[in-house]
Amino acid sequence: MxxxxxxxxxxxxxxxxxxxxxxxxxxxxxxxxxDPEPSVPTITQLSKSGDMLVGRxxxxxxxxxxxxxxxxxxTWVVDRTGTGVFGDSITVDGVEIRDHVVEGQTFLVxxxxxxxxxxxxxxxxxxxxxSSDEAFVVYRRRFVEDIVSxxxxxxxxxxxxxxxxxxxxxxxxxxxxxxxxxxxxNNNAFAAIRNDGSVVAWGNRDHGSDASQPSGGDLDSGVxxxxxxxxxxxxxxxDGSVVAWGxxxxxGDITLSHEGDLSSGVDDIVPGAxxxxxxxNDGSLVAWGNKLYGGDVSEGSGGDFTGGFKKVIxxxxxxxxxxxxxxxxxxxxxxxxxxxEPLKNVDDIIPNLSAYxxxxxDGSVVAWGxxxxxxxxxxxxxxxxxxGVKRVVANAxxxxxxxxDGSVVAWGxxxxxxDITVGGGDDLSSNIVDIIPNLxxxxxxxxxxxxxxxxxxxxxxxxxGDTNWSLGIYKHxxxxxxxxxxxFVGISSIDNFNANFVFAWGHPEFGGIISPGKISNxxxxxxxKSRRNTFDGGAFAAxxxxxxxxxxxxxxxxxxxxxxxxxxxxxxxxxxFSTTASxxxxxxxxxxxxxxxxxxxxxxxAAEALAPQDILLxxxx
Numbered sequence: 001m002x003x004x005x006x007x008x009x010x011x012x013x014x015x016x017x018x019x020x021x022x023x024x025x026x027x028x029x030x031x032x033x034x035d036p037e038p039s040v041p042t043i044t045q046l047s048k049s050g051d052m053l054v055g056r057x058x059x060x061x062x063x064x065x066x067x068x069x070x071x072x073x074x075t076w077v078v079d080r081t082g083t084g085v086f087g088d089s090i091t092v093d094g095v096e097i098r099d100h101v102v103e104g105q106t107f108l109v110x111x112x113x114x115x116x117x118x119x120x121x122x123x124x125x126x127x128x129x130x131s132s133d134e135a136f137v138v139y140r141r142r143f144v145e146d147i148v149s150x151x152x153x154x155x156x157x158x159x160x161x162x163x164x165x166x167x168x169x170x171x172x173x174x175x176x177x178x179x180x181x182x183x184x185x186n187n188n189a190f191a192a193i194r195n196d197g198s199v200v201a202w203g204n205r206d207h208g209s210d211a212s213q214p215s216g217g218d219l220d221s222g223v224x225x226x227x228x229x230x231x232x233x234x235x236x237x238x239d240g241s242v243v244a245w246g247x248x249x250x251x252g253d254i255t256l257s258h259e260g261d262l263s264s265g266v267d268d269i270v271p272g273a274x275x276x277x278x279x280x281n282d283g284s285l286v287a288w289g290n291k292l293y294g295g296d297v298s299e300g301s302g303g304d305f306t307g308g309f310k311k312v313i314x315x316x317x318x319x320x321x322x323x324x325x326x327x328x329x330x331x332x333x334x335x336x337x338x339x340x341e342p343l344k345n346v347d348d349i350i351p352n353l354s355a356y357x358x359x360x361x362d363g364s365v366v367a368w369g370x371x372x373x374x375x376x377x378x379x380x381x382x383x384x385x386x387x388g389v390k391r392v393v394a395n396a397x398x399x400x401x402x403x404x405d406g407s408v409v410a411w412g413x414x415x416x417x418x419d420i421t422v423g424g425g426d427d428l429s430s431n432i433v434d435i436i437p438n439l440x441x442x443x444x445x446x447x448x449x450x451x452x453x454x455x456x457x458x459x460x461x462x463x464x465g466d467t468n469w470s471l472g473i474y475k476h477x478x479x480x481x482x483x484x485x486x487x488f489v490g491i492s493s494i495d496n497f498n499a500n501f502v503f504a505w506g507h508p509e510f511g512g513i514i515s516p517g518k519i520s521n522x523x524x525x526x527x528x529k530s531r532r533n534t535f536d537g538g539a540f541a542a543x544x545x546x547x548x549x550x551x552x553x554x555x556x557x558x559x560x561x562x563x564x565x566x567x568x569x570x571x572x573x574x575x576x577f578s579t580t581a582s583x584x585x586x587x588x589x590x591x592x593x594x595x596x597x598x599x600x601x602x603x604x605x606a607a608e609a610l611a612p613q614d615i616l617l618x619x620x621x
Contacts, residue, residue, distance in 0.1 A: 143590025
């Protein structure tokens with residue numbers, strides 16, 4: 001018994017000691033170290049190298065921490081749908097259009113991608129165990145798509161809706177607006193409608209560059225169209241109201257002279273030189289602006305302005321309107337604003353600077369306005385215009401009517417073409433198919449016995465009224481006549497060769513002389529802009545097949561190109577625009593080239609903004 005007790009005691013003591021030893025060992029040994037958390041990569045920089053030009057390959061470049069750079073993955077998405085949502089698709093005319101997706105570090109730009117927003121995204125990795133959050137950047141190639149000019153400057157609209165302007169009264173910052181869908185010029189200012197329906201303006205302050213305090217409402221939203229007189233603007237809003245700004249006596253203040261409601265119901269606006277006329281949805285008409293020039297419908301021959309208007313026409317000093325019944329109503333203090341007797345059954349009205357000619361439904365013509373400039377006809381002319389007239393054209397101070405038998409009847413200032421015997425003495429008694437006026441003379445295409453067309457002209461010989469000035473063989477096979485202010489340009493086609501040649505006649509300082517055969521294969525001809533009844537400019541620019549540009553005329557107005565400029569304009573010109581004394585060429589890649597000595601010829605302060613370039617639109621970093 002004692003022995004058993006001793007054994008149990010010893011066993012318990014050993015167990016106790018062992019337990020104590022375990023406890024002591026446990027409390028003094030360190031805890032095992034857990035496995036470290038895997039590092040998470042982070043992209044710190046993301047960009048692309050290379051210009052986003054058609055046919056170019058651009059490359060993604062990035063920097064990251066806790067990563068293996070060669071395991072970074074890249075995705076390019078091109079917003080071909082134009083929705084601003086990357087990776088979507090739309091259906092247009094039954095055809096599905098999808099955004100373009102490319103996986104990989106490089107991306108080849110195609111014509112379908114050019115100018116579109118491109119989203120580059122990247123995810124960094126390390127050993128394939130951990131990935132970063134997605135980082136992204138969005139680029140767009142910005143380039144000029146269109147140019148709008150006025151008398152003194154240019155405004156370029158880019159593919160992303162940015163406006164870049166240069167010329168007179170523009171100021172130091174060439175960027176005038178963003179998110180623009182349309183640009184409207186007057187003589188010396190510009191207005192633009194943004195995609196959200198708001199309006200911004202720039203240029204000459206007196207002509208409407210400040211649109212912050214318009215008359216008749218606000219320009220913050222809802223603008224559908226903008227119209228311009230010489231020095232003011234009027235906006236038509238989606239609720240049918242009108243808002244105006246600019247020089248008050250050119251229509252910039254709708255409270256001047258008008259009788260009627262412009263707060264609603266307006267369907268259309270017709271701008272004159274210094275006043276506006278609005279056509280309402282009930283058929284009535286409201287005018288405002290300088291009352292001497294048609295800004296007050298109570299000034300003139302009077303009539304019923306409550307409804308039924310079909311067409312509104314203006315010269316520089318007044319307005320005339322044709323009603324659905326064929327009745328004519330005129331207003332304005334200036335020439336043409338008053339009819340001596342009622343005029344009905346009118347189909348069309350043609351204005352010059354200070355008179356009107358009405359073509360009636362029976363083919364006869366009636367004229368009124370300044371008597372020396374076509375507002376009066378002698379008895380012989382009246383007989384010639386009593387029937388058979390199919391078209392009437394006008395220059396500044398005369399009219400010419402083309403009759404169904406191919407003959408021409410003219411009246412107005414004789415040296416401006418109002419007398420067909422003044423000028424080169426060409427036969428205008430038959431086979432005339434078209435009449436083209438410049439500022440002070442007329443030219444026409446005449447069908448020959450050979451079946452082609454030759455040029456005839458009349459009016460002051462110095463300004464294009466005589467075709468016998470150095471025309472040679474180019475007088476025949478004429479397909480088109482383009483007028484300048486004091487000269488004409490003809491295009492003569494060469495049968496079976498798909499070619500043409502350019503010739504000119506008129507005042508030498510206004511482009512009336514060009515070396516024979518100097519310019520051929522022409523697709524478009526542009527001349528300087530001109531103020532009303534003013535011999536501005538005097539140069540021409542021709543775009544030839546292949547996109548080259550050739551010029552002639554008054555050198556200071558753009559009729560001369562330095563060798564350096566000519567080399568820039570030898571190919572790939574898309575279009576040409578002008579002011580009174582300069583030109584701007586838009587190339588296919590969006591590059592802009594200017595020349596001449598007038599306002600707008602120097603675009604140095606806008607050159608950097610005008611240059612085609614890749615713009616970073618958005619970044620997650």
